[in-house]
Each structure stands twice: as structure tokens, then as C-alpha cells.
Amino acid sequence: MxxxxxxxxxxxxxxxxxxxxxxxxxxxxxxxxxxxxxxxxxxxxxxxxxxxxxxxxxxxxxxxxxxxxxxxxxxxxxxxxxxxxxxxxxxxxxxxxxxxxxxxxxxxxxxxxxxxxxxxxxxxxxxxxxxxxxxxxxxxxxxxxxxxxxxxxxxxxxxxxxxxxxxxxxxxxxxxxxxxxxxxxxxxxxxxxxxxxxxxxxxxxxxxxxxxxxxxxxxxxxxxxxxxxxxxxxxxxxxxxxxxxxxxxxxxxxxxxxxxxxxxxxxxxxxxxxxxxxxxxxxxxxxxxxxxxxxxLYGDQPIVQRFGKALIALTAAQLLLGIGALIVTGNPALNNPPTRVEMVVATAHQSVGAALLAVAAAHAAWGRRLLAAQAFQPAPLKAAGLDS
Ligand code: HEM
Incomplete structure (x- = not known):
């Protein structure tokens, strides 16, 4: 950086x-x-x-x-x-x-x-x-x-x-x-x-x-x-x-x-x-x-692609963790006190959800910036790929 x-x-x-x-x-x-x-x-x-x-x-x-x-x-x-x-x-x-x-x-x-x-x-x-x-x-x-x-x-x-x-x-x-x-x-x-x-x-x-x-x-x-x-x-x-x-x-x-x-x-x-x-x-x-x-500003937008990939990966992980959380916490026999596995899966599900929201917010903020940059950029920058 x-x-x-x-x-x-x-x-x-x-x-x-x-x-x-x-x-x-x-x-x-x-x-x-x-x-x-x-x-x-x-x-x-x-x-x-x-x-x-x-x-x-x-x-x-x-x-x-x-x-x-x-x-x-x-x-x-x-x-x-x-x-x-x-x-x-x-x-x-x-x-x-x-x-x-x-x-x-x-x-x-x-x-x-x-x-x-x-x-x-x-x-x-x-x-x-x-x-x-x-x-x-x-x-x-x-x-x-x-x-x-x-x-x-x-x-x-x-x-x-x-x-x-x-x-x-x-x-x-x-x-x-x-x-x-x-x-x-x-x-x-x-x-x-x-x-x-x-x-x-x-x-x-x-x-x-x-x-x-x-x-x-x-x-x-x-x-x-x-x-x-x-x-x-x-x-x-x-x-x-x-x-x-x-x-x-x-x-x-x-x-x-x-x-x-x-x-x-x-x-x-x-x-x-x-x-x-x-x-x-x-x-x-x-x-x-x-x-x-x-x-x-002078190249493609690999960051946008990375955000996209991160969103897909996090969404997939979140789905799996959600199913996992349902399985491990859904069994009444396992309730009270929660086991270590239950806690880890449920906590991971909450944490990945938070990461998903943060990446989505960051992605949206970056997109907004890009639009603003496109509106004001000089011609050479548009030619460099920002107008696509
Ligand atoms: C300052 C920043 C804080 C953040 C970002 C934060 C965040 C969180 C999050 C994400 C959860 C999990 C909620 C869920 O399961 O959906 C939680 C639970 C909890 N937090 Fe905080 N917290 C903060 C400060 C505090 C403070 C100062 C207290 C003081 C008592 C507190 C008390 C609790 C309690 C009691 C729970 C469990 C709620 C429950 O499941 O019954 N938190 N917090």
C-alpha cells in the first residue's frame, strides 16, 4: 500500500x-x-x-x-x-x-x-x-x-x-x-x-x-x-x-x-x-x-473482479456454513450446553455473514467511485478501459 x-x-x-x-x-x-x-x-x-x-x-x-x-x-x-x-x-x-x-x-x-x-x-x-x-x-x-x-x-x-x-x-x-x-x-x-x-x-x-x-x-x-x-x-x-x-x-x-x-x-x-x-x-x-x-485509474479494474470473486466465495462458504449450522444446532439432543462444534460452526456462520456484508458494502463504494471517475475522466483514461 x-x-x-x-x-x-x-x-x-x-x-x-x-x-x-x-x-x-x-x-x-x-x-x-x-x-x-x-x-x-x-x-x-x-x-x-x-x-x-x-x-x-x-x-x-x-x-x-x-x-x-x-x-x-x-x-x-x-x-x-x-x-x-x-x-x-x-x-x-x-x-x-x-x-x-x-x-x-x-x-x-x-x-x-x-x-x-x-x-x-x-x-x-x-x-x-x-x-x-x-x-x-x-x-x-x-x-x-x-x-x-x-x-x-x-x-x-x-x-x-x-x-x-x-x-x-x-x-x-x-x-x-x-x-x-x-x-x-x-x-x-x-x-x-x-x-x-x-x-x-x-x-x-x-x-x-x-x-x-x-x-x-x-x-x-x-x-x-x-x-x-x-x-x-x-x-x-x-x-x-x-x-x-x-x-x-x-x-x-x-x-x-x-x-x-x-x-x-x-x-x-x-x-x-x-x-x-x-x-x-x-x-x-x-x-x-x-x-x-x-x-x-490507468488500467482495467482487477479490484472489481476480486470483489466479485470474494463475494462468490463468501456466499458459497456462507451457504455451506448455514447448512452446517442448521445440522449441528438443529438436533435438540445436542442442545444445552452447546458443544464446541456447534459453537465454531455457528460463530463462523455469523462471521462470514459479517464479512459478506462488508465486502458487498466495499464493492458498492468502489463502484460509486468508478462511476464518479468515469464522469470526470479525460479521454486517455477512457481509452485505457474505464469507459467500459
Ligand atoms: C462496541 C462494539 C460492539 C460490537 C460491534 C458488538 C457486536 C456483537 C455481535 C455481532 C454480537 C452477536 C449478535 C448475534 O448473535 O446476532 C454480539 C452479541 C452480544 N453483545 Fe456485543 N458488540 C459490541 C459491544 C458490546 C458491549 C459493550 C456489550 C455490553 C454488555 C455487549 C453485549 C453483548 C451481548 C450480551 C451479546 C449476546 C446477545 C445474545 O445472544 O443474547 N456488546 N455483539
Whole structure:
């Protein structure tokens, strides 16, 4: 992904893309490690966390011209975002308690992660890519936001597939704990899915807010700025719908008797989640068009063909997964609690559905762009194939 001439200045987009990318990769990896059955030993996820920090720093050294300082900045940003997750180590058994041991571990992981990211930056800069300044980091950042949202949708699907929608009784607290300090040791069964979904949702919310702020500073096209504002409205609405699906009303009570869970809001939450993802996919595509425009306008439109192929492949996969989901979840004998196969097939069906919608939205946005380009293109471009 390279920048065309006269592009806006990068304004920290490289650090944002890599820092948020590392944090999202860490969150997704920790979620996978925490999946039952048989949770992985704690050193494995923590080792992966440090590995992703080093990798983020290394990427900054390799693909930016910032050297080890780039790695350090990426490490600091990712470490700050990791606090959304590491608070689970610091939280004590009771609400408002803190675990000294957990705090020390979280602090040590933060310092080690930042140091490894800086070292990774130094290492990556030894073999720096040829033209690091030409990468469109705003486009990469938008892709990171869309990819993180895709993971969140998959985790949301897992919440539903595991029948874990009401595993945590309250919101925005978790069983009376501040949700960012709810101890990892208590995240078992359905609570793990539901709570992990909330934490991942917070990370996606932060990513969306930062992306929108960044786009307001660097983006020239008014409609892209408007779309990024729409993404903010959607992510806030989505978080609120998710919470109200559980509680039914705004309350800090942790008693199930005070709650009025709503299936209607659960459905609304599922729908708005897909719309939000499609919005981010379109933002990422428009970031991308800036990058590919230079060559795309002068040739055929392979991207359109690729979208077409992706739509066909995703539709076929979705049909198969739909049939699979019907078979594995349709047997009453298999119900309650859902088996691992049921959960994987149903979650995959939801995730591919989301990907299908996003590719279709991106395809439509690209088509609109093409039509606009055709209306204004000079004759040589028409001769190059855009008028067909
Ligand atoms: C911020 C972005 C969020 C996105 C994009 C998102 C997306 C999703 C998706 C796609 C599902 C699956 C829906 C389905 O099965 O059709 C889901 C389920 C769920 N989400 Fe979220 N979610 C977000 C935030 C939240 C938050 C903050 C909460 C707070 C409690 C929450 C609570 C839930 C619950 C309880 C379910 C299960 C619903 C059920 O099956 O009963 N979500 N989410």
C-alpha cells in the first residue's frame, strides 16, 4: 500500500496503525488462549503478549524511518491500550479490591513489553524497507480498525453461540466490579465469553474514536469525515445497546432481580454490529483508494473482479456454513450446553455473514467511485478501459 504524490502528511498514522494493531493482535490472542476447554498455561499467553509487542516495534523499525524510537512509541501506545486487558490481573477477588501481586505482574509486563518493542524497533531498523515513507499508514490504520471489529463480531457471535448473552448480570460493571478490574480467575464458562466481548468492545471503541480523530486531521474528503463520525455514533449506540440488552435499564445494581433483559435489544445489537463493521470497511476502502488510485485509474479494474470473486466465495462458504449450522444446532439432543462444534460452526456462520456484508458494502463504494471517475475522466483514461 503506497502513497500517491501530494498525499497529506502522515501525522503519526504509522505509530497509530502499529500500536493499535499490536494491541488488537494481543487481545485476539489472549481471547483464543482463554477459550475452554483446558485453558493454556499462563506463561503461553503472556509470552505471546510480549511477542506481539516486540513484533509491533520491529515493524516500526522496518517500515518507518523512526528507528528504535518508533518501536518505543508503538510499545508505549500498545502498552497503554493493553491496560484494558491487564487490569484483569490487577483486580482483586472482591469489588474495589486490588491484588498487589497482580499489579506487580501487570507493571512488569508493561515495562518488559515497552522495552521489547524498542529493542524490536532497533532490530527492524537494521534491515529497513527501501521506501518506508511511501506507505499509506492511514489506510493501514483503517484496515486495523476494520480487522479488530471483525474479531469483535466473531467474539460477539461466540457469546450468542455459547448461550452466554446473560452470563454477566450487570452493566457497565461486571458482578459489581469495575469491568476493567474484573479478575481473570473469575472469568469462567459463559462469563469469559461475555466479559471478553465487553473488553474487546472497549478496545474497538477506542480504535474508532482515534481513527475518526485522525481522519478529521488528515482527510480532505468531507464525506469520509462524515462517515467516521457516523462510525463513532454507531459504536457508542452499539455499546449502549449491548449493555441494555443485559440490564434492560440504566442501573448500577448487580442484582439479577433489578434487570429486565431484552431479546429485541439483542437483535438490534446484532444488526447494528454488522452495520458498524460495514461502515469501517468502507472507510478502510476509501483510505485504500487513495493508495491504489494512481495505478487503478490507468488500467482495467482487477479490484472489481476480486470483489466479485470474494463475494462468490463468501456466499458459497456462507451457504455451506448455514447448512452446517442448521445440522449441528438443529438436533435438540445436542442442545444445552452447546458443544464446541456447534459453537465454531455457528460463530463462523455469523462471521462470514459479517464479512459478506462488508465486502458487498466495499464493492458498492468502489463502484460509486468508478462511476464518479468515469464522469470526470479525460479521454486517455477512457481509452485505457474505464469507459467500459
Ligand atoms: C462496541 C462494539 C460492539 C460490537 C460491534 C458488538 C457486536 C456483537 C455481535 C455481532 C454480537 C452477536 C449478535 C448475534 O448473535 O446476532 C454480539 C452479541 C452480544 N453483545 Fe456485543 N458488540 C459490541 C459491544 C458490546 C458491549 C459493550 C456489550 C455490553 C454488555 C455487549 C453485549 C453483548 C451481548 C450480551 C451479546 C449476546 C446477545 C445474545 O445472544 O443474547 N456488546 N455483539
Amino acid at each position: 503506497s502513497l500517491p504524490p501530494n498525499s497529506p502528511p502522515r501525522r503519526a498514522a504509522d505509530i497509530l496503525a502499529l500500536g493499535f494493531g499490536a494491541a488488537a493482535a494481543i487481545a485476539a490472542t489472549l481471547f483464543l488462549f482463554g477459550l475452554p476447554p483446558g485453558r493454556a498455561p499462563s506463561w503461553a499467553p503472556l509470552g505471546c503478549l510480549l511477542g506481539w509487542m516486540a513484533a509491533g516495534g520491529w515493524a516500526a523499525g522496518r517500515w518507518t524511518d523512526r528507528g528504535w524510537k518508533g518501536g518505543l512509541l508503538v510499545g508505549c501506545l500498545a502498552a497503554a491500550l493493553n491496560l484494558v486487558l491487564l487490569g484483569s490481573l490487577a483486580g482483586g477477588a472482591k469489588p474495589n479490591d486490588l491484588s498487589r501481586q497482580g499489579l506487580a505482574l501487570a507493571g512488569a509486563l508493561t515495562i518488559a513489553g515497552v522495552a521489547l518493542a524498542a529493542a524490536g524497533g532497533a532490530r527492524g531498523s537494521r534491515r529497513r524497507a527501501m521506501r518506508p515513507a511511501s506507505i499509506d499508514w492511514t489506510g493501514v490504520f483503517a484496515l486495523v480498525a476494520a480487522a479488530a471489529t471483525f474479531c469483535l463480531l466473531a467474539i460477539g457471535g461466540a457469546v450468542t453461540s455459547a448461550n452466554a448473552g446473560l452470563a454477566v448480570v450487570d452493566w457497565p460493571n461486571t458482578f459489581g466490579h469495575n469491568m476493567f478490574l474484573y479478575p481473570f480467575a473469575q472469568m469462567t464458562g459463559g462469563v469469559f465469553y461475555e466479559h471478553a466481548h465487553r473488553l474487546f468492545g472497549s478496545l474497538v471503541g477506542l480504535t474508532t474514536l482515534t481513527l475518526a480523530y485522525h481522519l478529521r486531521r488528515v482527510e480532505r474528503r468531507a464525506w469520509v469525515k462524515r462517515l467516521s463520525l457516523a462510525a463513532i455514533v454507531l459504536v457508542i449506540a452499539q455499546g449502549t445497546l449491548g449493555g441494555l440488552r443485559v440490564t434492560g435499564r440504566f442501573t448500577l445494581s448487580a442484582s439479577p432481580r433489578d434487570m429486565a433483559p431484552s431479546l429485541v435489544l439483542a437483535a438490534a445489537h446484532g444488526i447494528v454490529g454488522q452495520v458498524f463493521f460495514a461502515t469501517l470497511a468502507v472507510i478502510a476502502l476509501l483510505a485504500l483508494t487513495v493508495a491504489v488510485r494512481a495505478w487503478a
